Amino acid sequence: xxxQEYFERIRNIVEVIKSLGGSLCDxxxxxxxxxxxxxxxxxxxxxxKEAREIxxxxxxxxxxxVRADHGRYGKLxxxxxxxxxxxxxxxxxxxxxxxxLLVNYRNYNNNKRPNxxxxxxxxxxxxxxxxxxxxxxxxxx
Numbered sequence: 001x002x003x004q005e006y007f008e009r010i011r012n013i014v015e016v017i018k019s020l021g022g023s024l025c026d027x028x029x030x031x032x033x034x035x036x037x038x039x040x041x042x043x044x045x046x047x048x049k050e051a052r053e054i055x056x057x058x059x060x061x062x063x064x065x066v067r068a069d070h071g072r073y074g075k076l077x078x079x080x081x082x083x084x085x086x087x088x089x090x091x092x093x094x095x096x097x098x099x100x101l102l103v104n105y106r107n108y109n110n111n112k113r114p115n116x117x118x119x120x121x122x123x124x125x126x127x128x129x130x131x132x133x134x135x136x137x138x139x140x141x
Contacts, residue, residue: 001069007099010064024063025056057094064098065091076105 001009017024033051034043066077083090092098 003099003103006068006102007064007095010060010067010095014060023056024059025052027052029055058091060095061092061098064095065101068102072107073102073105075107076101 014024030048030051033054034047065073065080068077070077080090092101
């Protein structure tokens with residue numbers, strides 16, 4: 001699936017959830033998005049609404065990134081997660097940022113073919129009673 005198809009699919013899913021009255025936003029991070037300091041008379045409904053919209057946008061952006069094809073973008077996701085552990089928040093904050101990150105990411109090591117130089121992961125099956133070109137039967141183990 002192309003990045004454009006993936007992005008459109010996510011947008012459609014979000015729209016369906018919204019149209020059915022569902023929400024991708026929880027209030028766990030609400031304090032992070034509300035203006036500081038807290039007004040003396042409390043936050044307005046408009047401020048709550050705007051904070052929830054920011055949380056929704058960030059949630060969708062995060063979802064686009066972490067649910068992307070791990071075969072193509074696993075290294076990117078791992079790099080962003082490791083950077084976050086080191087105190088750098090490189091996560092995209094909008095769906096468009098997430099999309100652009102996926103479209104423009106280049107993993108030059110991803111084109112390497114798997115090592116096929118033997119090992120325990122290779123198995124050969126031989127039918128019993130078959131003969132080699134020399135006329136001898138395959139040895140039984």
